[in-house]
Amino acid sequence: MTRFVFSTTLRDLLRPQRLIAWLAVVGMVFVISKVWAVLAADLTGADSFGRVYQAVVLRVVALASAVFATMVLSQEVEQQTIVYLITRPVPRRTLMFGRMLAAAVVSFGVGFLSLFAAGFAVLGLGFFSSPSLIVDVLVLAVGVMAYIGFFVFLSLTISRSLIISLLFAFGWETFVPNMPGDMFYVSILTYLRSAAPEAVMAAGPSLGDVITGALAPKSVSAGLSWVILSLLVVGLWTLCLWWFSRFEYSPREEGE
Amino acid sequence: MIVLDSVSRWYGQVIGVNDITCEIGPGVTALLGQNGAGKSTLMRLVTGQLRPTTGSVKVFGLDPFANPEVYKRIGYCPDIDSFPEHLSGREFVYRMSRLCGYQESEAKKRSEEAIDVVGMSDRADKSLKGYSKGMRQRIKLAQAIVHDPDILLLDEPLNGLDPVGRRQFMDVLAGLAAKGKSVIVSSHVLFEVEKMTRSLILVHRGRLLASGDFGTIRALIDRHPHRIRIETDSPRLLAAHLMCLPFVLSAQIGLNEASLEVQTREPDKFYDELPRLTLDEGIAITGLESPDNNLESVFQYLVER
């Protein structure tokens, strides 16, 4: 049954006009990386790709996760079609797990494409042979799982949670890693960045660094961040499954 | 089949349902009430979308909240009008039947059957976006009966259907009820409900006002004694005779001097008297009916208190 829920949600999410929109985003990633490469010609290829990876690719992954997370549930609740799902003889856990998995796969797809677009723009063909490719993809996957878990939980608890998710993805994740003190422990991006193999060169605080949030070179050790990330993923996903089974999600008429 | 034991449910300080205790068995039962009287809340409690704040709801003896065992045997046709617009009618019903746990072929067969029953087989391939209100309603009914449930909860089932569609679907409901299933219809169109069933549950401002057979309920409304209108060519003479019967309360001559309206508390005795009057006394009675012996008047009498 989970397989059926997964495949139908996947087909819903990959509707043509959505695909075009996300391909446009990937194209923009390519353009921005190209401009970046031209502007920061002085940095070596690997370093500027590292910057672009953190600044652009991880952000696009966060954006994709936020948007697709709302389509897991809150869009159904808002359009009141949720009533057809919750009155089916399907345990709510399976329903939620299938839909979250589909959202994660689609977000990962977008992230994967933008990773390749950025890599190709910055390093040209050399990108495919770069050693850290597999680790980058793995970090991407875990990042998507963590973000999806967190944003779906937000959509379960807050109505119209897309705006708050986007604020988190762009506001919180940009400033918190830069803050002095230990605030950076509370942001997913820190762990993603420290898990990624690119060494962050402690260059002078140029405007580019502020945007990429690479100001504070403090980072967590790679091993620890992998552990924390996997804990986050497992924790958030089980929380979502339990929460959806526990509480009521029936559409409210305005009359009642 | 369905047992509600002093069930109440609030949304913040808005009253949903207040301390309702009733039992619903097989056959067609009409759930009546004004807008916002608590009908939809009751429906959602029975279909397990909401938890009661106090009391308990038992369907087949189980708690229906998010309970797949109960949903296997419940069909629910909601009153909302929204659909996954990008799907076609056939796809939507097929997907719903797959979610009921049927395999590919079984689901296909069942969804075709359901679509055929509601008479949409020729138009089911168009995308749901372009459907008229009647077609959307038929698809909703199809998804409710696709897994052959034992309990069928229908919120405004005939809304938007044309007279032909209404008549067809009432026959379908009668067929299901005859097979011993329990069909609960919530509707505002009382003269249609009257054709479907005599047993009703009346909810008013969240409270249970009446439940049971509509005839017995009518008899119990003593505030409004039975009104019986008799068409006759000599109303005043008939009135004179009737007034001396003990159980006749009042008699009113119709404006057109050809009809007489009588109020009585014991309709049975009154009706038995009529043959004697018309034959022995020679007063011609050409018409006899009880204007408030229909669901609408019963509803009005109960609610207006």
Next chain:
Amino acid sequence: MSEPIVDLSYRGYGGPHLAEKRRWLVIAKMSWRIAFNKKAFWVFSGIAGWYYLVMIAFLYVLEQVGIAQKAPGLSERLFGRLTWCDQFLTGFNYSQLIWLVLGLMVGAGAIANDNGTNALLVYLSKPCRKIDYLFGKWMGVFVPLLVGMGVSNVFFYLYGVLNFREYGFLTQDPWLGPRLLLMLVGAAIFQTSLIIGVSSLFNKGRMAGAAFSAAFFLMTFFSLLMFVAWGVSQGGRRGKPNLELGSMAEKLYYWSIDGLQIGWAKVVLRTDGSAPFGADRDMPQIHAPPAMMVIVPMIVLSILGVGLAWSRIRAVEVVK
């Protein structure tokens, strides 16, 4: 003369009927009434002129200091360096963001909310054509936006005419008034058409507002990036200016909604602009774009916006 008890049941309307022309004015007047009754509207149109207020305060203090220390030369020296049309240009640039808010407050829901509540059925079941509806809604957004933009500029202009005549306010560029008007009207037309176009795409005013501001900020971010690139290309710390990059960045700078408007302002006021408050006159500025490079995209985008709205307004005959 009439019966003692008046029959309060339905009676027909005996009054006069206006001809079936100029329904767009009815629609526009309703939109104006709604817009001008909003307090927030007046607050924002006031705030939009914050640069001018600071300018006035600054110059006033300077004058008092000049008089108090009997150093008359001080204010003449500074006023002499001020070119007034640059001040209006800077004021125009700095209030772009607030005008965005103003435009969305007035226009985001113009057609979007109507789509949400199916209001077109009410409009078109009255003797009102689609063109009336669209033109009425367009004017309903254009006039308040123009008023919102104009309030602060007109105020500063009048203040200038009253106080700064001796500093060349009128003589420096005699056509300053009409140019200002043209600049504001052009910008208002452009922004109204875009907002109407975006508004017709959605069912809720909020969504239309969010989409338009998202697009606006994305483009502003792009312009900012180009501005940075242009700054870098002037050869900041390392001295050798990268001319080829500089000219490319200059062109791309105008490729955003507020970039186009700033370009349009520069073209109309015929100036490259200068540093705010007349400080550091020789700091290089982004050159004014060639007129066609700004006017053509503005016209094309405006027509696109209105055309989009026209196609989105379904004719009722199609409503099933």
Next chain:
Amino acid sequence: MGHQWGQRSIWAQSAGQRLLLQVKIRTETPIVMFVAEIRNLTVRYGQFVALSEFSVSIPEGCVGLLGPNGAGKTTLIKTLLGFVDPSGGGGTVLGREVGRHDLQIRQAVGYMPEQDCHIPGLTAVQYVAYAGELGGLPPNQALRRAHEVIEYCGLGEARYRTVETYSTGMKQRIKLAQALVHGPQLLLLDEPTNGLDPMGREEMLALIRSISHEKGVNVLVSSHLLPDIERTCDDVIVLMGGKLIKQGKIADMKRVEGHPMDVELRLPNEQFVAEAEQLGLTLDFAELLVYRFQGTGTIGATSALLFEAARRSGAQIRRLNLAIRSLEEAFLEAVDV
């Protein structure tokens, strides 16, 4: 948040004017026997033909428009509203040519659509006054008229609330109010009692009845609830597959040839049927508790015989009336289901 219209008091200024207006008899609208005449009209959406060679003349008063889904009812209503420029044939509505004087038609016609629709962000009074101005009323008249129509439609106490806060019943009434505000001569109502609870349904039907009788407003009601049509309309037009298949007075349609009598007993009683037949009555059909007997003599004689049969068989007659076909049976027979 009262309405923010011009502050000068509307009532005093126009009170005098109003009396003057009533005296002025409106002569410019032509006296018309038929509200609308459609002559072999064809309407095509792409390749789907909604109406083909369709002609009808809609009488004055309250007319019911019946037909299964997709019969062309909505298309006919749109033609009457001048939304459709026909691909063949034509017609006149209130004396104005369809396709040419569309705007004048809409000025004299009020339309209450089936879907939910209102202009967002306005209170009821502002909304109805705005609809009035759109309908051609001068601003000061529009507000006065809006208050009057809202009062009439029973929304008096909720007139200053925004329409979004209205319940389904009140939304139906405000739709009727916006259709009435500019004083139309023809009122088109599409499913007026849809979604109303029994109380609301009763009041809406009473409203329609009082508007359509001797108030100079012709009403065309399109509805699937035939008993509602039965209660409000005098004439009926039945459409099917884009063709007119039946038109006439409801009373004629409901009459059954000969005059059989329907009898409803309290309990089923076979002996009663035997006794009745023995007395010379023929049983047409029997359904649950209702029996239809065809007598030879007058109605009085037939009913006397029925009472005699009841006395002999000990059955209790609960209902006795001249057999009539409900409009639904007449309709189902017309569309030959």
